[in-house]
Amino acid sequence: MMNKHIFNYLILGGIALLLGACNDSESKLLEPKxxxxxxxxxxxxxxxxxxxxxxxxxxxxxxxxxxxxxxxxxxxxxxxxxxxxxxxxxxxxxxxxxxxxxxxxxxxxxxxxxxxxxxxxxxxxxxxxxxxxxxxxxxxxxxxxxxxxxxxxxxxxxKPIKITKVGKFSNTYISIKYPVGTYFSSFTYEALIYVNSFASNNTIMGTEGVMIFRIGDAPGVPKDVLEAAGTQNYHTTEALKTGRWYHVALTYDQPSGKTVIYVNGSKWAGSDWGLPGFDPNSDVGFNIGRIPKFPWGERPLNGKMSEVRVWSVARTENQLKQNMLGVDPASDGLVLYYKLDGSETQEGGVIKDATGRLNGTTSGVTIETLPTPIAIN
CATH class of the missing domain: 2.60.40.1740 (hypothetical protein (bacova_03559))
Structure with missing residues (x-):
């Protein structure tokens, strides 16, 4: 009987302690901050x-x-x-x-x-x-x-960057030969693009058949939809429009296997890859805007481009949002950078990138002056 009374007292004491603790917690929640x-x-x-x-x-x-x-x-x-x-x-x-x-x-x-x-x-x-x-x-x-x-x-x-000069693309291309041994495990492709009209397949940049970032691949992929293609494939469901500027990016983080297509800093599509990496010099090599002498069509982009960049890291969503209109050419992980604002020297079919480390061969990029600065909406 004594043990029963002690047990009851312990229960009542425990309940009292719990009620006291609850009251203390409630008081802390209600106290002004x-x-x-x-x-x-x-x-x-x-x-x-x-x-x-x-x-x-x-x-x-x-x-x-x-x-x-x-x-x-x-x-x-x-x-x-x-x-x-x-x-x-x-x-x-x-x-x-x-x-x-x-x-x-x-x-x-x-x-x-x-x-x-x-x-x-x-x-x-x-x-x-x-x-x-x-x-x-x-x-x-x-x-x-x-x-x-x-x-x-x-x-x-x-202080907003005002971009008023951009590169015109129709039958224009830039071909890049990376240093021997270059291998991207993680990477980012990004650019500002403006499309005048969509063909069935429109090249932004990359290595065709290996890792290309493009718009459309008709009839399988609609001509106005962003696609990552090559050894791995996926695309967005939302379409781009002609006559407006977009910031587009493709990222791949090899350790996690996560890949994302971003438009104007927002995720439009994603996938999971088991890709160890790739050699950007393989197959027909790395091209921007068009794939010269490609046997199944050169797939040109008809429009304008600016701020074309390749990174050896997967840029985060915040980094993409923060640096759409410009980055420091000395940024860690930045491998290739074409501002396409007339600041890059073009001579004898060669165009030097803003990092100062790579020369591309080109059919000649014409620089166009815009009536108003690029606006990403």
Whole structure:
């Protein structure tokens, strides 16, 4: 009987402890916390040298007393962590070019939002075209905790690249001979393309019969659909349109076997391959825009191209989105890069790429000046 009573007391005690723990957890969930309502802001820098932003934070629930908050520029290590997490290459915006009307603010009792603080970003004209910068701003309070994951707001700044000169393609091609022994296990093909009209098979780039990135392969694949073809094949279901610019990319990550076709930075199709890799010099070799002297048709692209790149790594979705209009020619893993804006030297049927490491043979790329810069929508 004694043991039974002890057992009952233990059960009641356990229930009381559980109820107490639940109440503590509930109290922690309901306690007010300070945070940024939006943690990412994209600021496009055109011709202005100064931008002003209204900085504010908020509480998760109202309080009966005033809550004081403070703002600081986060340490550069925060940017390093962000880049490592998302596969990006943002540079820290120079904190000396940031001024706040005050580093503190207050959330009045019975209110949710702090009074605005003016944040001024200056010397924007010194930002390099095509480079991406980020300013991380942290909010804190001595009286209430911060909400995990939203105590830092990221202000992304970029000076858009304005591409107004591009390469015309109809019967034009560039053929590349990579160094002997080149072998791509993982890779990325990417380019800006504009199609005037679709033929049954339209070459973007690659090694025909081995690893080619193209539009259409009629009658099997519709003439306006992106396809990866060769020893492995798959294609998108959504069609491209004539008369508009696209950023297109094909990636393959050999360790995972994952391959993806991206359009304008978004996944349009994917597959799983068991491909160990390939030699881009094999078969008829690597070509851009057309496959010269190919016995089953030269398959030209009728349109325009810009920013043609080949990488020896699988670029991430974020990296593709961040660098559609330009990259540093010295970027790690960048093997081939044709800007096709007239900056590459063409002489005697040879065109040198922007990395300075490869020469391509060409039928002659005509550079066209656009009435307005390329826009990816």
């Amino acid at each position: 300070v945070y940024f309502e939006s943690k990412e802001y994209n600021l496009s820098v055109e011709d202005d040298d100064v931008l002003t932003f209204d900085l504010t934070s908020r509480l998760s629930t109202m309080t009966s007393s005033q809550v004081d908050v403070s703002y600081t520029i986060a340490d550069p290590s925060v940017v390093d962590e962000y880049n490592a997490k998302y596969g990006t290459v943002y540079e820290m915006f120079d904190a000396s070019n940031v001024k706040m009307s005050s580093t503190t603010s207050a959330i009045p009792s019975g209110k949710l939002y702090a009074d605005n603080v003016k944040m001024e970003l200056s010397s924007l004209k010194t930002l390099k075209e095509g480079k991406s910068y980020v300013l991380p701003v942290r909010v804190q309070s001595a009286s209430v905790p911060t909400l995990s994951g939203t105590s830092i707001a990221y202000f992304f700044l970029s």
